[in-house]
Amino acid sequence: MKPHCGLALFTIAILLVTRVTFAADITGAGATFPYPIYAKWANAYKKATGTRLNYQSIGSGGGIKQVKARTVDFGASDKPLSPEELQKSGLTQFPTVIGGVVPVINLDGIKAGQIRLTGTVLADIFLGKIKRWNDPAIVSLNNGFELPASNITVVHRADGSGTTFLFTDYLSKVSPEWKQRIGSDASVAWPIGTGGKGNEGVANFVKQIKNSIGYVEAAYVKQSKMNYIQLQNHDGAYVIPAEESFSAAATNTQWDKSTDFYEILTNKPGQNSWPITGATFVLMHKSQMNPAQAAEVLKFFAWAYAQGDEMALELDYIPMPDDIVKLIEDSWQANIQSKDGHAIYTAR
Numbered sequence: 001m002k003p004h005c006g007l008a009l010f011t012i013a014i015l016l017v018t019r020v021t022f023a024a025d026i027t028g029a030g031a032t033f034p035y036p037i038y039a040k041w042a043n044a045y046k047k048a049t050g051t052r053l054n055y056q057s058i059g060s061g062g063g064i065k066q067v068k069a070r071t072v073d074f075g076a077s078d079k080p081l082s083p084e085e086l087q088k089s090g091l092t093q094f095p096t097v098i099g100g101v102v103p104v105i106n107l108d109g110i111k112a113g114q115i116r117l118t119g120t121v122l123a124d125i126f127l128g129k130i131k132r133w134n135d136p137a138i139v140s141l142n143n144g145f146e147l148p149a150s151n152i153t154v155v156h157r158a159d160g161s162g163t164t165f166l167f168t169d170y171l172s173k174v175s176p177e178w179k180q181r182i183g184s185d186a187s188v189a190w191p192i193g194t195g196g197k198g199n200e201g202v203a204n205f206v207k208q209i210k211n212s213i214g215y216v217e218a219a220y221v222k223q224s225k226m227n228y229i230q231l232q233n234h235d236g237a238y239v240i241p242a243e244e245s246f247s248a249a250a251t252n253t254q255w256d257k258s259t260d261f262y263e264i265l266t267n268k269p270g271q272n273s274w275p276i277t278g279a280t281f282v283l284m285h286k287s288q289m290n291p292a293q294a295a296e297v298l299k300f301f302a303w304a305y306a307q308g309d310e311m312a313l314e315l316d317y318i319p320m321p322d323d324i325v326k327l328i329e330d331s332w333q334a335n336i337q338s339k340d341g342h343a344i345y346t347a348r
Contacts, residue, residue, distance in 0.1 A: 026296050029056035030063015030076030031162045032198040034280040036219040037097055038076075040311045041304045048307075053300060057198060061160020061186050067091065067283045073297045075283040078162020079186050080262045092286050092335040093260045094328045095279035096301065098250045098318035100218045101166045102241040102276070104206050104226040107133065107148065111227065113240045116141045118232040119174030119267075119275065125213060126154055126171065127178060128192040133211060148211065155205045155214030158195025160186040166278040167215045170266040174275075215276075218246070219315040233275045234267050245274035246318045253279075255324050257331040284336055291338040298332055298345050 028038070035057040042053035056062075060077035067075025068089055081093060103122060105115060117125075121137050124130045130137055133147045157164045165186045172179035182188050194209070196202040199216045203224050206214040218241050221228055230238040239245045249268040255261050265277045282301065288294040305328070309319040320328065332345040 025052040025054055026074075026293075026300055027054050027056075027072045028063075028074045028076060028282075028297075029058050029066045029072045030283075031060045031078045031280055032057045032200065033060075033078045033099060033101075033163050033217040033278075034076060034097060034317075035199070036217075036223065036315050037308070037312050037317050040315065041300075041308050044307070044311065045300055045303055048303070051296060051300070057200075059157075059159040059186075059198060060162035060165070064283065067285070070285065070289070073284075073293055076280060077283060078278055078280045079165035080264065080279070080281050081260075081283065083259050083262055086260050090286050091283050092331065093262075093281045093283050094301075094331060095255070095261050095281050095320060095324070096304065097312050097320065098246055098265070098277060098279045099316065100241045100246045100249075100274045100277050101163055101170075101215055102218050102221050102228045103213060103215050103231065104203070104221060104228050106206050106210055106212045106227065108210065110145070113228060113230055114142075114145065116230045116232070116238050119170065122231070123171045123175035123178040125152060126156070126191070126193070127175075127181070128154070150211040153209050153212040154190075154193030155202050155209065155212050156190050156193045156195055157187075157197075157202060159197050161198075162186060162278070162280065163199060163215065163217055164188065166264075166266055166276055169264060170276045173267045219317065222316055231275055233271075233273050234269045235271050235273070237271050239272060239274055241274055241316070243313060243316055243318065245272055246277050246316070249273035249275070249277035250318055255327060257327045257334075260331070260335075261328075286335050287337060287339050288344060289339060291342075291344050294336060294344050298336065302329070 038055045046052050060079055063075035064077055066072045132149055134149045168188055169184040172184040196205045199220045202214045203216045203220045206212045228241055230240055233239050248270045249265055252268045267275050305325045312319045333343050336344050
């Protein structure tokens with residue numbers, strides 16, 4: 001667990017504000033990917049400080065819209081915004097945790113991790129080219145399992161979603177046909193399937209619909225006790241979604257505060273890497289109309305980096321390494337300012 005430096009070194013430039021106002025509860029909105037850990041952190045933080053976090057799990061697209069409109073203190077997205085888009089919108093971003101997007105299935109008699117798929121076969125299922133579970137392309141990867149002749153029901157997100165971006169970005173990297181026909185984005189024109197709202201909606205549909213397949217963030221797999229697949233990674237190894245495989249993928253990251261930590265982590269090399277790994281990001285305005293409120297947001301995330309690692313690991317998220325936290329805190333000092341240009345966060 002990290003030391004308490006995030007809070008001990010935190011000073012707020014309140015004296016630079018012409019009129020002191022008391023900060024209200026923190027408000028955020030966006031990605032459903034990090035909702036389980038944000039909820040867990042929020043509960044612990046309220047007990048520790050009395051400050052509440054009201055986080056709306058509405059999808060990355062909604063979070064980006066709300067933070068741009070300044071209706072929340074911060075937005076959250078699993079699809080990092082490009083440096084150009086951030087500059088255009090007057091925003092900055094920083095990662096909070098790393099996790100994985102996991103294909104999940106509902107097949108009678110099949111336990112978690114027993115079915116193997118390659119990225120190409122997974123793409124063909126979501127393209128509607130592979131329609132039955134006993135298709136030769138699936139059977140050839142799973143010798144020893146008697147797969148049903150049942151039709152495959154595809155479940156995908158109905159809302160704009162960073163989880164969808166990570167999933168479709170991965171499929172675009174492993175399937176030229178997917179890249180050409182569908183592409184990667186927070187919302188795509190799905191060829192087939194049933195749409196669920198949020199990770200919660202997809203998880204519920206897959207649990208209810210026999211012979212279905214969908215994709216959710218790893219924490220939802222654990223919470224809902226869902227059956228996941230083994231997936232072939234960049235190096236040809238079959239891996240399961242777990243802390244170790246997310247960490248293996250994360251070791252290849254090249255975080256850079258000069259680009260607001262813009263990096264996509266799908267299909268990273270490594271024998272043990274989970275191929276659909278990604279970070280989730282917080283978005284804030286560089287110029288803050290209410291510095292005291294922005295300070296409360298940064299205080300919350302400084303506490304989470306210092307105190308929240310164990311809680312994150314319990315939900316299969318990977319915490320930010322200490323050296324990356326230092327870069328993040330440096331970026332707060334440089335990028336997030338009061339409207340008259342004074343830093344809100346100062347690390348001494």
